Amino acid sequence: MDTPVTNASDVPAAPEQDEHVRTRLLNAAVHVFDRKGYASAAVREIAELAGVTKPALYYHFGSKEGVLMAILTQARLQFTQALEQAVVRTGSARDRITALCEDVYGLFEQNVPVARVAHAVLFGPPEMAPPFDLTAFELLFRQAIERIAADGQATGEFRPGSTTDIALAVMGIIEGCNERQLHQAFDPVGVAGVRRLLDLLFDGVTSAQRA
Amino acid sequence: MDTPVTNASDVPAAPEQDEHVRTRLLNAAVHVFDRKGYASAAVREIAELAGVTKPALYYHFGSKEGVLMAILTQARLQFTQALEQAVVRTGSARDRITALCEDVYGLFEQNVPVARVAHAVLFGPPEMAPPFDLTAFELLFRQAIERIAADGQATGEFRPGSTTDIALAVMGIIEGCNERQLHQAFDPVGVAGVRRLLDLLFDGVTSAQRA
Structure with a gap:
């Protein structure tokens, strides 16, 4: 278990892929914020809907607040x-x-x-x-x-x-x-x-x- | 410990006192809903602000939703x-x-x-x-x-x-x-x-x- 588990969406390679993940996260966040309210929305749920992991969201936006901003x-x-x-x-x-x-x-x-x-x-x-x-x-x-x-x-x-x-x-x-x-x-x-x-x-x- | 613990605000006596507790609860609920949002508001906090116990709130309104209604x-x-x-x-x-x-x-x-x-x-x-x-x-x-x-x-x-x-x-x-x-x-x-x-x-x- 020395090899860290990596996920392709966590480690953005090309800038265009970065942009793609970013857009998917923004769209997913709008959907979750709209349905649950910003306060009740979970980062995990946004990441799941975007098909990426939580660290990918933190990499791109820093926090749930960062996504809303x-x-x-x-x-x-x-x-x-x-x-x-x-x-x-x-x-x-x-x-x-x-x-x-x-x-x-x-x-x-x-x-x-x-x-x-x-x-x-x-x-x-x-x-x-x-x-x-x-x-x-x-x-x-x-x-x-x-x-x-x-x-x-x-x-x-x-x-x-x-x-x-x-x-x-x-x-x-x-x-x-x-x-x-x-x-x-x-x-x-x-x-x-x-x-x-x-x-x-x-x-x-x-x-x-x-x- | 056979005698049940009673609380004056739980057991409304006169109708006018009932009305008074009801009004206090409604005012407290508006304040808490407004500050925290309806979804995040706790029944305990509303009851505390009104100076009554949680059962008093349930007696008058049935639920948090009942208060909002x-x-x-x-x-x-x-x-x-x-x-x-x-x-x-x-x-x-x-x-x-x-x-x-x-x-x-x-x-x-x-x-x-x-x-x-x-x-x-x-x-x-x-x-x-x-x-x-x-x-x-x-x-x-x-x-x-x-x-x-x-x-x-x-x-x-x-x-x-x-x-x-x-x-x-x-x-x-x-x-x-x-x-x-x-x-x-x-x-x-x-x-x-x-x-x-x-x-x-x-x-x-x-x-x-x-x-």
Whole structure:
């Protein structure tokens, strides 16, 4: 018994294989965190689902918290890229905000399990939360809409007023649409629904604007 | 040792004392569920915080799940009462929807820990959830707004269109305001903020309504 027992997945050889194991672990972790909750998830279960050993997980991420941090960091990067694209787009402020919201809705739709994990961490017990500032999503989203709304006010397209209020109203509507994707009991509104609800906000519900 | 050990809080005497122990247990449970999460909360810790023994908790609620069910049932009752009041109120549809949203915001504000527990259960891992239909809140809220919006369309106050869309837009805005109360990193918008965001939805963000 002098020869140590080795496992191919513990000893990553080529960088591309490393990347493959990493991705398998991230996908497995999202699945387990989503089903069991981050606090109750076991490293052993994540490794098993990924088809690797526990040491492979520790090699790549250091800890269970490290896996969650990697998942959230990746999500924030995708989100930030969508916001950056939205701010530099041309067109009316209305169309730019609508396009941004469609992008954010689509990103959420493609990543529902990750979104649910992030949501559970943000609103879950603070004792369990990792040192990741999830409120950064809110700030980035709000600032992007505020910038576009200010452009809309500068051209007279939007009525004068607080751009923060416009951003909060838009975000409320989009987050409402996104949260309906998190729970199977709700019918998703879909991207066409997102557009309809934003049209209500842009044009108003009432027949005549109040002075 | 023939005499059984009794504990005053285990053997409720007068109904008013029963009610007092029950309330203490509910308050303690909300606190522990909120801090630790429902899944990680221990019956022992809830009983200790309430200053009673574990059997007293089992006597009143049967189980940890029973305590959570009692908390959520009470919250749904308060919510339903607010909605019923809103539907029978008189005035413009705009003012009735605004008053309803102010009530819902205020109810949430007075019960932030309960709201956070309910939120965590609704969006948390389904394995941990109790057999309580939290989506009922959504349905009741939506139907109340749809009814008022239909009144507003009947008088010409609101433009024609889907009352469900109006309800989803209103609910998105209110839930956005409510969720900001759930996390200490966000500034609460306050009841004046709720009114400002609803005014944006009623009047529209743009200078001219699109045909």
